[in-house]
Amino acid sequence: MAKRPAKHVVELEHAAIPWLLAVAVATAAPHAQHLPLWISLLVACVLLWRSWLWQQNTHLPGRWPLALLVMTGVAGIGWQFHTLFGRDAGVALLVFFMAFKPMEMKTRRDAMVVVMLGFFLLLTHYFYSQSIPTGLWLLASTTLLAATLIRLHGGNQPVSTIFRYAGLLLAQAIPFMVIVFLLFPRISGPLWGLPQDAYSGLTGLSDKMSPGSLNNLIQSGAIAFRVQFSGDLPEKSQLYWRGPVLNDYDGQTWRVNASALPRPIQPPTIESQGKTYSYVMTLEPHNQRWLLALDLPVALPSDSAIAPTFETRAKDPLVSRARYAFTSTIDYVANRHENPDQLRRALHLPPEINPRSRELANTWRLKFESPEQISNAALLMFRQEAYFYTLRPPLLGQQVIDDFLFNTRRGFCEHFASAYVFLMRAAGVPARVVTGYQGGEINPVDGYLTVRQSDAHAWAEIWLADKGWIRVDPTAAVAPSRIELGIEAALPAGDPLPALVRIDTDWLRRLRNRWEAGNNAWNQWVLGYNPARQREVLSRLGLHEPDWLNMTAVLASLCGFALLIVTALTLYRRNTLTPAQRAWHRFCRKLNPLGIVRAEWEGPLAFSKRVARERPELARVAAEAAGHFADLHYGTGQPVQLHRLRECTRSLTDLLKLRTTSRRNPV
Amino acid sequence: MAVIQRFKQWLFRLGYDEQLPIVLTQRRIFILPTRSGLLFSVVLCVMLIGAINYNLSLGHALVFLLAGLGLVAMVHTFRNLVALRLAPGRVEPVFAGEVAHFNVILENEHRQARRALELAFSDHDGVTLDIPPSTQATAAIPCPAPVRGYLDPGRITLSTRYPLGLFNAWSYPHPRLSGLVYPRPVETPLPPFSAASYLGQRHGDSGQEDFTGLRIRQLNDSPRHIAWKAVARDIENRPLLIKQFAGGAAEELWLDMALTPTEGGLETQLSVLAGWVIAAEQLHARYGLRLPGLELAPGQGDAHRTTCLEALALYG
Numbered sequence: 001m002a003k004r005p006a007k008h009v010v011e012l013e014h015a016a017i018p019w020l021l022a023v024a025v026a027t028a029a030p031h032a033q034h035l036p037l038w039i040s041l042l043v044a045c046v047l048l049w050r051s052w053l054w055q056q057n058t059h060l061p062g063r064w065p066l067a068l069l070v071m072t073g074v075a076g077i078g079w080q081f082h083t084l085f086g087r088d089a090g091v092a093l094l095v096f097f098m099a100f101k102p103m104e105m106k107t108r109r110d111a112m113v114v115v116m117l118g119f120f121l122l123l124t125h126y127f128y129s130q131s132i133p134t135g136l137w138l139l140a141s142t143t144l145l146a147a148t149l150i151r152l153h154g155g156n157q158p159v160s161t162i163f164r165y166a167g168l169l170l171a172q173a174i175p176f177m178v179i180v181f182l183l184f185p186r187i188s189g190p191l192w193g194l195p196q197d198a199y200s201g202l203t204g205l206s207d208k209m210s211p212g213s214l215n216n217l218i219q220s221g222a223i224a225f226r227v228q229f230s231g232d233l234p235e236k237s238q239l240y241w242r243g244p245v246l247n248d249y250d251g252q253t254w255r256v257n258a259s260a261l262p263r264p265i266q267p268p269t270i271e272s273q274g275k276t277y278s279y280v281m282t283l284e285p286h287n288q289r290w291l292l293a294l295d296l297p298v299a300l301p302s303d304s305a306i307a308p309t310f311e312t313r314a315k316d317p318l319v320s321r322a323r324y325a326f327t328s329t330i331d332y333v334a335n336r337h338e339n340p341d342q343l344r345r346a347l348h349l350p351p352e353i354n355p356r357s358r359e360l361a362n363t364w365r366l367k368f369e370s371p372e373q374i375s376n377a378a379l380l381m382f383r384q385e386a387y388f389y390t391l392r393p394p395l396l397g398q399q400v401i402d403d404f405l406f407n408t409r410r411g412f413c414e415h416f417a418s419a420y421v422f423l424m425r426a427a428g429v430p431a432r433v434v435t436g437y438q439g440g441e442i443n444p445v446d447g448y449l450t451v452r453q454s455d456a457h458a459w460a461e462i463w464l465a466d467k468g469w470i471r472v473d474p475t476a477a478v479a480p481s482r483i484e485l486g487i488e489a490a491l492p493a494g495d496p497l498p499a500l501v502r503i504d505t506d507w508l509r510r511l512r513n514r515w516e517a518g519n520n521a522w523n524q525w526v527l528g529y530n531p532a533r534q535r536e537v538l539s540r541l542g543l544h545e546p547d548w549l550n551m552t553a554v555l556a557s558l559c560g561f562a563l564l565i566v567t568a569l570t571l572y573r574r575n576t577l578t579p580a581q582r583a584w585h586r587f588c589r590k591l592n593p594l595g596i597v598r599a600e601w602e603g604p605l606a607f608s609k610r611v612a613r614e615r616p617e618l619a620r621v622a623a624e625a626a627g628h629f630a631d632l633h634y635g636t637g638q639p640v641q642l643h644r645l646r647e648c649t650r651s652l653t654d655l656l657k658l659r660t661t662s663r664r665n666p667v
Numbered sequence: 668m669a670v671i672q673r674f675k676q677w678l679f680r681l682g683y684d685e686q687l688p689i690v691l692t693q694r695r696i697f698i699l700p701t702r703s704g705l706l707f708s709v710v711l712c713v714m715l716i717g718a719i720n721y722n723l724s725l726g727h728a729l730v731f732l733l734a735g736l737g738l739v740a741m742v743h744t745f746r747n748l749v750a751l752r753l754a755p756g757r758v759e760p761v762f763a764g765e766v767a768h769f770n771v772i773l774e775n776e777h778r779q780a781r782r783a784l785e786l787a788f789s790d791h792d793g794v795t796l797d798i799p800p801s802t803q804a805t806a807a808i809p810c811p812a813p814v815r816g817y818l819d820p821g822r823i824t825l826s827t828r829y830p831l832g833l834f835n836a837w838s839y840p841h842p843r844l845s846g847l848v849y850p851r852p853v854e855t856p857l858p859p860f861s862a863a864s865y866l867g868q869r870h871g872d873s874g875q876e877d878f879t880g881l882r883i884r885q886l887n888d889s890p891r892h893i894a895w896k897a898v899a900r901d902i903e904n905r906p907l908l909i910k911q912f913a914g915g916a917a918e919e920l921w922l923d924m925a926l927t928p929t930e931g932g933l934e935t936q937l938s939v940l941a942g943w944v945i946a947a948e949q950l951h952a953r954y955g956l957r958l959p960g961l962e963l964a965p966g967q968g969d970a971h972r973t974t975c976l977e978a979l980a981l982y983g
Contacts, residue, residue, distance in 0.1 A: 173733075
C-alpha cells in the first residue's frame with residue numbers, strides 16, 4: 001500500500017460534547033426501568049456532572065480519582081447481582097461505562113468509542129422489550145447516533161441539517177435491512193447456554209393453584225396468546241384452552257403431579273365425535289412447556305407431545321413467542337379405558353381435612369346411584385344456594401373447602417373448581433382440576449381471537465366409566481355469563497379488573513382493537529420471524545427449500561442491487577440548469593424546425609446575429625431574447641427579464657405560426 | 668519489489684497530471700474502512716451473535732439496519748469526493764525554514780455541499796475545508812520548505828471521512844506544483860555604501876541623506892520615516908506625515924558575494940546575501956546584487972527585492 005497520511009490525533013470539539021451526552025442519555029435512559037435505583041442515580045449524577053463540566057469548560061477529573069470511582073462502581077454492581085456476567089449485570093456494566101466514558105473523552109477517537117458503546121447498548125434494550133414503542137424509540141436513537149457521527153466528522157452545521165442528513169442515510173439503509181432481515185439464514189435457539197436470568201419475569205399459568213394465585217393473573221390485561229382459525233370457530237362457551245392439569249391436593253394447594261406413574265401408560269385415546277377445528281396459535285412466552293390447545297387436540301404440531309392428562313407440551317420451555325398449529329375437537333370421548341393408577345390419583349385426598357364437605361359428599365354417595373347424579377347434585381347446590389362469583393373473595397380459614405362451601409360462599413373459578421373436585425373425590429368420583437383459559441375475544445381488525453391473562457380459568461373433569469373424562473365447569477353453574485360473555489360481564493361492577501378488560505366505550509374498544517391488531521402483525525411478522533416463518537416467506541417468493549448457498553446468493557445479489565440503486569440515486573446529478581437557461585434553451589429549440597440549431601458553444605448574442613442573418617424577420621425577437629438571457633445569465637438581470645424572455649418564446653411561436661399559415665394560404 | 672512498484676504505478680497512476688483541471692473520477696478514488704469502521708464491524712458482529720443467541724428478532728433488524736447504514740455511508744463518503752475538480756493556484760514564495768502554502772482551487776459542481784475535505788502533502792499537516800454547493804473554494808495546503816530553490820511538494824493527498832467516519836476515501840491528484848524558496852536570511856551588518864556615481868541618475872528623489880520636507884503618508888511608506896513629532900502636535904486632525912529626504916542617490920549599495928564570509932560555505936553566503944537584501948530594502952537604499960556570473964543593476968522596491976531574492980534562491 002502506498003503510504004497514507006499519518007493519523008493525527010483529532011481533538012474533540014467542545015461543541016460536539018453535548019451530542020455525545022445526548023447519545024449517553026438516549027441509550028441509557030430506558031434501562032432505568034429495570035436497573036437498581038442506585039445505579040440509575042449514579043449514572044444520572046455522573047452525566048449531570050459531565051454536563052456541568054462542559055458548561056463551565058473546565059478540566060476533566062484526573063485519571064486516578066476516576067479509576068477509583070469506576071472500580072468502586074464495578075464492585076458495587078458485582079455485589080448487587082452477585083456476578084459480573086449474565087444479562088442484567090452485563091447491561092448494568094455497559095450503562096455504567098456509558099456514563100463514565102465521557103469523563104475521559106478528549107479526542108475524536110474517544111468519542112467514537114462512546115458512539116460504538118451506544119450502538120451496543122441499543123441492542124440490550126431488546127432483552128427487556130421488543131414492542132413497537134421500543135422499536136420507535138430505538139429508531140430515533142439510531143438517528144441520533146448517526147447524526148452524532150456526522151457532527152463529529154463534518155464539523156459545525158445547523159442541527160436540522162445534520163438530522164436531515166442522518167435521516168436520509170437511515171432511509172437509504174432501510175432496503176438493506178428489509179432484504180437481509182428476510183433472507184439472512186435464521187438460526188433458532190441459543191448458541192450457548194444462556195445465563196440464569198435470561199427469561200425471568202415471564203407471566204402465565206403456574207403448575208400449582210392455591211387460593212388467590214389465579215386471581216393475580218386475572219388482574220392482568222396482558223395477552224396470553226392469539227389464535228387464528230382456518231375455518232369458523234366454536235361458540236365462545238366452548239372455548240376451553242387446556243393448560244396444566246392439577247391432580248395433587250394437600251388441603252391448600254393443587255399441584256401438577258410430577259412423579260411418574262408406577263406402570264407404563266398408553267398414549268391417551270381421544271375419539272372425535274363431531275366437527276374438528278384447525279387453528280394456529282401464537283403463544284406469548286411463559287417459560288413453561290404447556291401449549292394451551294383447545295380442549296381436546298386431535299392433531300399436534302411436530303415438536304410437541306400430549307401428556308396422559310391430555311395437556312400438550314412442547315419439548316422445551318417457551319422462552320420466545322412461538323406459533324403452533326393444532327386441530328381440536330370440542331365433542332370427544334377421551335380415555336374411556338383409563339389407567340387404574342391415573343384413576344387412583346384422581347380419587348386421592350389428604351385424610352381428615354374438610355370434615356363437613358366429606359360428610360356432604362358421603363350423603364350424596366349414599367343417596368345417588370350414578371356419578372352423574374352426584375355431579376349434578378353439586379352443581380345444583382352451587383346454582384340454587386346463595387353462592388356468589390367475585391374476584392374479591394373473603395379470606396378462608398384452615399379448612400379451606402369447608403369454609404368456602406358453608407361460610408363465605410364467595411369465590412371465583414378456582415374456589416368453585418377446587419370445592420367441586422374435592423366433593424367429587426370425597427364421593428368416590430374420579431375428578432381433577434384443569435387450569436387454562438376460557439373464552440377470548442375476536443379482534444375485528446385482523447380476525448384473530450385474542451386470549452388474555454384475564455381469561456385464565458379453572459374448571460374440573462370427572463371420569464365416567466362409559467363416557468371417559470368429561471368436562472364440568474362449576475363456575476358456569478354460579479355465573480353462566482362468565483362462560484358465555486367473559487369475565488367483565490360476570491363480575492359485579494365494583495370488582496377490580498384491569499382497565500383494558502373493562503372497556504365500555506365503543507371508540508376506546510375500537511382503538512384498542514386497532515392497536516392490538518398492529519401489535520399482532522408486529523409480533524407475527526417482525527418478532528415471530530423464525531426459521532419456519534422464513535421458509536414460509538421464501539416459498540411464497542418462489543424459493544422452495546433453499547439451501548444456505550442459494551440463500552446467500554440471493555441475499556448477496558439483492559443487496560448488490562440495492563447498493564447499485566442507492567449509489568445511482570446518490571451520484572445522479574440532476575439537471576442543474578437555471579430557470580433562465582431553461583427558458584433560453586426552449587426559445588432556441590423553437591428555431592430547430594427552421595434549420596437553425598444552436599451549437600453547444602454558441603453564445604446568445606452570436607446566435608441571435610446568426611438568426612438575424614438567416615431569418616431577418618426574426619431578428620428583433622431573437623435579439624431581444626438573447627439580450628435578456630445574456631443579462632440574466634452573465635450580468636445583473638432583473639427577475640422581470642425572465643418573464644420577458646418567456647414572452648419572447650411565445651411571440652416567436654406566434655410568428656412561426658403566422659408564417660406557416662400565410663405560406664399555406666397565399667393571399 | 669519491482670512488481671509491487673509496478674502495481675503501485677498502475678494503481679495510483681504515479682506521475683504528474685498534465686491535464687487541468689484534474690477531475691476526480693472513480694478510477695482515481697480509493698476507499699477503505701477506517702479504524703472506527705473496523706471497530707463498527709466488530710461491534711456489529713458481536714451484536715449479531717447476541718441477537719441470534721437471545722432470539723431477538725428486532726435485534727437482527729437493528730444489526731441489519733446498522734450494516735445498511737455502513738454501506739450507505741461508504742457510498743456517501745465516495746460521493747463527497749467524486750467529480751470534484753481541482754486546479755493549482757498561486758504559491759507565495761517563502762524563505763527556507765518557513766512553511767509554503769500551495770493554493771489549490773477546488774470546484775464543487777454538485778448541488779450538495781462537500782464537507783470535511785482534508786488536503787495534505789504526504790504526511791505533513793494538512794488543511795480541512797468545506798465547499799458549499801456549486802461553488803469554488805481555495806485550499807492553502809501547507810508544505811514545509813527546508814531548502815532554497817524550487818520546492819516540489821509532490822502529490823496531494825485529498826481525503827475525507829465524512830459523513831460517518833467509517834470509511835476513508837482518498838485520491839492522489841498530482842498537478843505540477845512548484846514554489847520558490849528563498850535562502851534563509853541571516854542578519855549581518857550591511858557592507859559599506861560605495862560612492863560611485865552613475866550617470867543619468869535623477870537627483871532629489873527620495874534619497875536618504877538630507878531632510879527636505881514633509882508629505883502625507885502613503886501606505887507603502889516605512890513607519891520609521893513618520894514624522895512623529897510633527898504628528899504629535901495635533902494628533903486629532905493631522906494625517907500621518909512622512910519625512911522626506913533627498914540626496915545620497917548617487918550612493919549605492921553593492922551586495923557582492925565576494926564580501927560575504929566564506930567559512931560557512933555557499934549556503935551561508937547566500938543566506939547572508941538574502942539578509943542584506945532585506946535590510947537594504949528596509950533602508951530604502953538602492954542596491955545591486957553581484958554573484959559570480961550574475962550581476963543585477965542597483966534598484967529599489969518590491970519588484971527589485973523579489974528579483975534579487977529569486978536570483979539567490981536559484982543560484983547554482
